[in-house]
Amino acid sequence: QVQLQESGPGLVKPSQTLSLTCTVSGDSISRGGYFWSWIRQRPGKGLEWIGYIYFSGTTYYNPSLQSRVTMSVDTSKNQFSLKLTSVTAADTAVYYCARGATSLDDAFDMWGQGTMVTVSS
Amino acid sequence: SSELTQDPAVSVALGQTVTITCQGDSLRSYYASWYQQKPGQAPVLVIYGKKNRPSGIPDRFSGSSSGNTASLTITGAQAEDEADYYCTSRDSSGNLLWLFGGGTKLTVL
Numbered sequence: 001q002v003q004l005q006e007s008g009p010g011l012v013k014p015s016q017t018l019s020l021t022c023t024v025s026g027d028s029i030s031r032g033g034y035f036w037s038w039i040r041q042r043p044g045k046g047l048e049w050i051g052y053i054y055f056s057g058t059t060y061y062n063p064s065l066q067s068r069v070t071m072s073v074d075t076s077k078n079q080f081s082l083k084l085t086s087v088t089a090a091d092t093a094v095y096y097c098a099r100g101a102t103s104l105d106d107a108f109d110m111w112g113q114g115t116m117v118t119v120s121s
Numbered sequence: 122s123s124e125l126t127q128d129p130a131v132s133v134a135l136g137q138t139v140t141i142t143c144q145g146d147s148l149r150s151y152y153a154s155w156y157q158q159k160p161g162q163a164p165v166l167v168i169y170g171k172k173n174r175p176s177g178i179p180d181r182f183s184g185s186s187s188g189n190t191a192s193l194t195i196t197g198a199q200a201e202d203e204a205d206y207y208c209t210s211r212d213s214s215g216n217l218l219w220l221f222g223g224g225t226k227l228t229v230l
Contacts, residue, residue, distance in 0.1 A: 029192075030200065032182060037219075039221075046207065046221060046222070046223045046224040046225070047156075047164065047207050047209070047221040048221065049209075049218060049219040049220070049221060052219075053219075054218035061218075062218055063193055063218065072130045096164075104154075104166075104169045104173070104175075105151075105152045105154065105169050105170035105171075105173075106151075106154070106211060106219075107154035107166055107170070107209075108154070108156070108166060108200065108209070109166050109169070111163040111164055111165070112163065113162075113163050114163050
């Protein structure tokens with residue numbers, strides 16, 4: 001059973017960098033046919049796609065966040081990561097990592113439990 | 122435009138049938154997938170592709186699509202189906218990104 005688990009600080013100061021890691025267990029992140037995504041949900045709001053990364057390192061980001069987002073992958077640790085720079089209170093959200101499957105018409109079939117990140121001084 | 126539109130809230134009587142819709146230009150080119158989210162929990166995939174259900178999802182959940190509209194139908198809604206439902210699809214405007222609908226809160230009366 002594939003599982004995804006987010007980890008990282010729950011509190012980040014304004015203007016600093018939010019850093020999160022998603023650890024994948026139960027399968028290799030290097031297996032083809034999947035893309036590894038970050039999705040967030042502001043309190044009381046809907047879901048927002050942040051971007052995704054392939055195991056090769058190819059990335060695609062939401063244009064609205066592109067200037068502040070960097071994703072990376074560490075296949076040796078079966079992890080992928082998110083960095084969001086210059087955060088403000090508007091970046092306060094639950095951050096989910098998720099697996100997208102090309103075999104499922106690009107649906108996100110596995111999700112982490114989510115981690116709450118608060119931006120506050 | 123690059124967006125998916127959902128009704129904010131829908132209600133259904135216990136045991137009855139309800140359809141939740143999602144509209145957007147991208148749905149003319151890509152299938153929608155549908156997610157159920159209960160309070161405090163991560164979203165769960167319930168429908169993907171033309172009308173496919175992942176294993177473990179009850180067969181009362183079904184999907185369909187026509188033109189720029191995708192639909193999620195629950196036939197014989199149960200109390201445990203009360204949740205937020207989100208649609209998503211790839212953007213067809215040339216940007217390599219995913220769109221999410223604003224979500225529909227389903228209340229089972």
